[in-house]
Every structure is written in C-alpha cells, then in structure tokens.
Amino acid sequence: MSVDRNTTAETASPPVALTMGEPAGVGPSLIARLWLSRDKHALPPFFGIGSRTAFLAHVADLPVRDIAHPAETAAAFDSGLPLLPVDMAGPVTPGAISADTAAGVIAALDMAVSLALSGDAGAIVTAPIQKSALYGAGFKAAGHTDYLAQRCGLPAETAVMMLACDGLRVVPVTVHIPLKEVARQLTPDAIVRAAHATHEALKTRFGIAAPRLAVAGLNPHAGEDGALGLEEGTHILPALRLLRDHGMDISGPFPADTMFHAEARNSFDAALCMYHDQALIPLKTLDFWGGVNVTLGLPIVRTSPDHGTALDLVADGKTHEARLDSMLAAFRMAVSLSQGRISAPAAGDMSDGHSRTEPAS
Numbered sequence: 001m002s003v004d005r006n007t008t009a010e011t012a013s014p015p016v017a018l019t020m021g022e023p024a025g026v027g028p029s030l031i032a033r034l035w036l037s038r039d040k041h042a043l044p045p046f047f048g049i050g051s052r053t054a055f056l057a058h059v060a061d062l063p064v065r066d067i068a069h070p071a072e073t074a075a076a077f078d079s080g081l082p083l084l085p086v087d088m089a090g091p092v093t094p095g096a097i098s099a100d101t102a103a104g105v106i107a108a109l110d111m112a113v114s115l116a117l118s119g120d121a122g123a124i125v126t127a128p129i130q131k132s133a134l135y136g137a138g139f140k141a142a143g144h145t146d147y148l149a150q151r152c153g154l155p156a157e158t159a160v161m162m163l164a165c166d167g168l169r170v171v172p173v174t175v176h177i178p179l180k181e182v183a184r185q186l187t188p189d190a191i192v193r194a195a196h197a198t199h200e201a202l203k204t205r206f207g208i209a210a211p212r213l214a215v216a217g218l219n220p221h222a223g224e225d226g227a228l229g230l231e232e233g234t235h236i237l238p239a240l241r242l243l244r245d246h247g248m249d250i251s252g253p254f255p256a257d258t259m260f261h262a263e264a265r266n267s268f269d270a271a272l273c274m275y276h277d278q279a280l281i282p283l284k285t286l287d288f289w290g291g292v293n294v295t296l297g298l299p300i301v302r303t304s305p306d307h308g309t310a311l312d313l314v315a316d317g318k319t320h321e322a323r324l325d326s327m328l329a330a331f332r333m334a335v336s337l338s339q340g341r342i343s344a345p346a347a348g349d350m351s352d353g354h355s356r357t358e359p360a361s
C-alpha cells in the first residue's frame with residue numbers, strides 16, 4: 001500500500017525526532033524497521049538523530065538521508081531514513097557496549113531536546129540507552145527522565161515517569177535508586193509532585209476530565225496498621241490529605257499486591273507507586289510489547305518503548321526477532337501528544353488496534 005503522506009494532517013506538524021539510544025543495542029534497528037514499515041503502518045514523516053554508523057551496523061542496506069534541519073524530513077522520508085548526524089568517537093559492535101560511543105548518545109539527546117524546545121521537532125521518541133555505559137562516561141542523570149528535565153532548564157524532579165499500556169497507567173514516585181534507599185527518599189513532597197503531574201497529564205494529554213488516582217502503600221499490606229512499616233502513616237497519608245484538600249480524587253494507600261487485578265484496574269486512571277518495580281512489574285507483565293514510557297511535567301513531549309537495550313538479543317544475532325510493538329506504540333503516542341490529540345486508550349480499551357500477542361513488524 002502506498003501512503004500519500006502529503007494529505008495527512010500530520011504533515012503540517014513538525015516531525016517527531018527519534019534518538020538512536022545505545023548504538024550496540026536494539027534501538028537503531030527498531031528505528032530502521034519503523035522507517036521500513038512506514039507505509040504498512042501509515043506513519044507520518046520522522047527523522048533519526050544519531051550516527052549513521054550505528055544504523056548501518058545493524059541494517060547494512062538501510063538507505064539513510066542526511067539532513068541539516070528537521071524541515072527537510074518530509075522531502076527525504078520516502079527515499080530513506082532522514083538523519084540528523086551525530087559524530088561518534090568509535091565503531092559500533094552490535095551487542096557490545098563501548099565507552100567510545102557514550103558522548104554521541106548524549107549529544108543525540110541534547111540535539112533532540114533543543115529541537116523540541118524550539119518547536120522544530122514535534123516530540124522526541126528515545127530509543128533505549130544502556131545506563132551503565134553512560135554512567136561510566138560521566139553521565140550524571142539516572143536516566144532520560146531526569147536528564148531531559150535538566151536539559152529543559154528545570155530541576156530534575158520536575159519530570160515524572162509514567163508507563164502506559166492498554167488498561168493501565170503507572171507512575172513510580174521514586175525511580176532509579178537502590179531499594180534500600182526508597183524509604184529514605186520517599187517524601188510527602190515527592191508524592192504530591194508526582195500526583196499533580198499525573199493529574200494534570202491525565203486531564204490535558206489523556207483527555208480524562210476527572211482523573212481518579214490510586215496510591216500504593218510502600219510496605220506489605222500497606223503497613224498493616226503500622227505493624228509492618230510506618231511510611232503509610234508518616235509519608236503517604238499526609239500527602240493524600242493535602243491532595244484531597246486540593247480537590248483531587250485520590251485513594252489509598254492500598255496494598256500493592258491487590259491493586260492490579262482487572263477489577264481493581266478499572267477503579268483508577270493511574271496508579272502512583274512508591275518504587276520502580278512496584279510500578280513496572282504489573283505494567284510489563286500485562287503488556288511488555290505494547291507499553292510506553294512517557295515523561296510528564298516537561299514543556300516537551302517525550303515517549304520511549306518500555307523495554308531496554310536488549311543487548312542479549314543483539315549479541316546472539318537475533319536482532320531481527322526483536323518486537324517493534326513498543327517502539328511503534330511509543331511513536332504513535334508521541335505523534336498524538338505532539339498534535340494535542342488525546343493519547344492512549346481508556347482503561348480496559350483495546351481499540352488502538354495493536355494486540356498483545358501478535359507482533360508488529
């Protein structure tokens with residue numbers, strides 16, 4: 001099927017930028033496959049930011065078209081992947097990280113943020129980074145989420161991570177910190193900040209007029225009246241009282257182990273979780289292939305697949321087996337959000353056309 005991209009509404013919007021992420025990981029090949037399936041999925045023009053070497057290391061015959069500005073995207077898109085090139089200090093070995101590529105990974109992110117802030121890119125979709133590789137090269141942020149806030153000139157904590165799939169949205173209040181640090185770093189302020197960012201995004205980005213938030217406890221059985229932990233009383237409840245005083249429909253703290261079955265999921269529009277795995281395990285269990293990571297609280301739109309670099313798959317020579325679904329879902333959400341359209345289906349709604357079982361290709 002051939003798609004006349006000039007007649008689509010998306011043509012008028014600035015194109016979405018896709019950062020290459022970890023060059024040795026699955027990201028560049030997923031971006032390449034997104035471009036290769038542009039007609040099948042009727043995708044509007046987009047451009048990559050990264051090193052040509054990274055893309056060709058994974059898909060040797062990929063046509064790549066260097067561009068100097070996102071405005072050249074539409075003209076280049078039909079004949080090759082439009083690419084804003086970024087230099088890299090070393091070669092790319094699929095499946096093997098290298099300290100030489102870290103600076104290029106970060107430069108791609110910096111370029112993407114500048115273009116999103118200037119309005120030349122409608123949104124950013126970030127392919128996964130190998131965080132350990134960047135930490136080794138002096139990257140001071142924990143991940144994209146806080147790094148993007150800093151690049152937007154905002155305190156790191158302004159950015160809030162949400163993961164969304166059909167039927168579930170989760171927000172971890174603490175994110176990339178050791179488990180033993182969670183109770184220390186979990187503050188009423190952090191809960192209030194995450195709740196406000198989530199509430200606002202549900203209204204403005206996800207089209208929910210009166211969002212319902214549910215909050216997980218930190219401890220087993222939400223503390224069992226203090227017998228199994230005190231943070232529910234000392235940290236979570238004070239935050240919830242404040243938020244209710246502000247008129248928010250927010251319930252909890254609930255025992256986290258009973259919040260995510262189907263009936264429970266229907267009772268809220270987003271779940272605020274106290275730590276990374278409490279949020280991401282239910283989401284990725286429910287829909288690893290369709291999950292999208294979306295950053296809230298920033299003046300720019302950023303989404304990402306929910307999965308990581310899949311270095312194991314690449315190292316085993318199985319890059320072609322990587323599922324495109326999450327990248328495709330992240331791209332679609334980025335396009336919708338960048339156009340001010342409502343994104344992501346309502347809880348329980350499977351109407352966006354992708355299936356949890358059939359891979360997108």
Ligand SMILES: NC(=O)C1=CN([C@@H]2O[C@H](COP(=O)(O)OP(=O)(O)OC[C@H]3O[C@@H](n4cnc5c(N)ncnc54)[C@H](O)[C@@H]3O)[C@@H](O)[C@H]2O)C=CC1
Pocket residue numbers: 026126127128129130131132144293304305306307308309310311312313321322323324326
């Ligand atoms: N947005 C981002 O930049 C993210 C980055 N990461 C980073 O990725 C690195 C690896 O993290 P892991 O925890 O191992 O998670 P991972 O998601 O990379 O891999 C977990 C398992 O899922 C498989 N997998 C991942 N994506 C797949 C796909 N598209 N199709 C088929 N199979 C797939 C992998 O082969 C592996 O067996 C870490 O450095 C982590 O920090 C992880 C999540 C998000």
Ligand SMILES: NCC(=O)COP(=O)(O)O
Pocket residue numbers: 142143144145146161280293304
């Ligand atoms: N587990 C989520 C993840 O690692 C993504 O983090 P970020 O790079 O989006 O901050």
